[in-house]
Amino acid sequence: MDIQFPGPDGRLQAYSLSGTPIETRSFSRSFNRVVFSAAHVTSDPLTANDPSGAAAIDWDTTMAFRRHLHGLGLGIAEAMDTAQRGMGLDWKGALELIRRTKAEVPDALVFNGAGTDHLNPNDARTLDDVRCAYGEQIGAIQAVGGRIILMASRALARVAKGPEDYLAVYRDALAECDKPVVLHWLGDMFDPALAGYWGSDRFEEQLETCLSVIRDNVAKVDGIKISLLDKDKEILLRRRLPDGVKMYTGDDFNYPELIEGDSEGYSHALLGIFDPLAPAAAYAMAQLAAGDKAGFRRTLDPTVPLARLIFRAPTQYYKTGVVFLAWLNGFQNHFIMLNGAQAMRPLPYFTEVFRLADQCGLLRDGDLAIRRMRQLLALYGV
Numbered sequence: 001m002d003i004q005f006p007g008p009d010g011r012l013q014a015y016s017l018s019g020t021p022i023e024t025r026s027f028s029r030s031f032n033r034v035v036f037s038a039a040h041v042t043s044d045p046l047t048a049n050d051p052s053g054a055a056a057i058d059w060d061t062t063m064a065f066r067r068h069l070h071g072l073g074l075g076i077a078e079a080m081d082t083a084q085r086g087m088g089l090d091w092k093g094a095l096e097l098i099r100r101t102k103a104e105v106p107d108a109l110v111f112n113g114a115g116t117d118h119l120n121p122n123d124a125r126t127l128d129d130v131r132c133a134y135g136e137q138i139g140a141i142q143a144v145g146g147r148i149i150l151m152a153s154r155a156l157a158r159v160a161k162g163p164e165d166y167l168a169v170y171r172d173a174l175a176e177c178d179k180p181v182v183l184h185w186l187g188d189m190f191d192p193a194l195a196g197y198w199g200s201d202r203f204e205e206q207l208e209t210c211l212s213v214i215r216d217n218v219a220k221v222d223g224i225k226i227s228l229l230d231k232d233k234e235i236l237l238r239r240r241l242p243d244g245v246k247m248y249t250g251d252d253f254n255y256p257e258l259i260e261g262d263s264e265g266y267s268h269a270l271l272g273i274f275d276p277l278a279p280a281a282a283y284a285m286a287q288l289a290a291g292d293k294a295g296f297r298r299t300l301d302p303t304v305p306l307a308r309l310i311f312r313a314p315t316q317y318y319k320t321g322v323v324f325l326a327w328l329n330g331f332q333n334h335f336i337m338l339n340g341a342q343a344m345r346p347l348p349y350f351t352e353v354f355r356l357a358d359q360c361g362l363l364r365d366g367d368l369a370i371r372r373m374r375q376l377l378a379l380y381g382v
Helices: 059-071 091-104 127-143 154-159 163-175 203-216 231-240 255-260 278-289 293-310 315-328 338-343 347-359 366-379
Strands: 002-006 012-016 035-038 075-078 110-114 147-150 181-186 221-227 246-249 268-271
Touching: 002 347, 002 366, 035 278, 059 075, 059 091, 075 091, 091 110, 091 127, 110 127, 110 181, 127 147, 127 154, 127 163, 147 163, 154 163, 163 203, 181 203, 203 221, 203 231, 221 231, 231 246, 231 255, 246 255, 246 268, 255 268, 255 278, 255 293, 278 293, 293 315, 293 347, 315 338, 315 347, 315 366, 347 366
Parallel strands: 035 075, 035 268, 075 110, 110 147, 147 181, 181 221, 221 246
Antiparallel strands: 002 012
């Protein structure tokens, strides 16, 4: 099966599919790694809403994708940044998403993002404003029986004057949580509004404040997801966590070696890249659970170039690559995103995502993928 892409000089070049779709194998939750896929949402392209208005979601397709993830044995990190939280998905839409996922896949392992995104950071004046915003979302999610991922707060980053303010706000937010939560340290490469989080621009100082939050509230913390795209920083924090607190890798660049671990420990996973990589992730985790570390790496290592491309700078637009692959693979019948985010990457990005996805076995129906890629090329006049 062949297709023609524009090359670096703009001239068309032939490309032939070469990959074999990866084997489907379910991952058992009984293994000692906990693995979440942060899941995307499918927009409703027929809505009359402007892209910058209230989120219009195709609920049937969005829920079908969650059944797909659950069927592979993966947990679901719901209403996170992969679902365009704060970049097209507002709090009202996020809570409806959380409710529907709870009803649709009640047996799934699901944790849900609780943040302060209904509070405009420019309207935040005091720490109490942030406390109230966290409390509202925590209470609403727990009211429907949901577990919490405590997301970083743009409002807190704006009003906090130093580390002590983070300690105080997190202490009060965690006190309202009825079960241990996953904290989320999200770097400013994912969200520039979070620059200086934990009250400092220096990683060493941020690390100490984060660790203080965990140690002071250890009974309330299941684990922490760190998304800094720096494996050394993750490993440093992982080795200093209190006993029983999990490290969930959010490193979409170095996930194979972090999940495999070393002689001093390993990371669990809560990854946006495990949305488009879900079949490979489940298969690789099944191999690791069987003791086949070499097979685990053979499955996941070839996906890293694709992940690094999808999450390249500006990293906050990685969702475009995620949804592009969902469209190519038939999980939705269009490539229209909330907030018009399908337009946030150039054509060469899409053609290279197509190539790399094919080469690591992540195009499950080559004929369909080629037909859809040709539709996209036609929009660009190719």
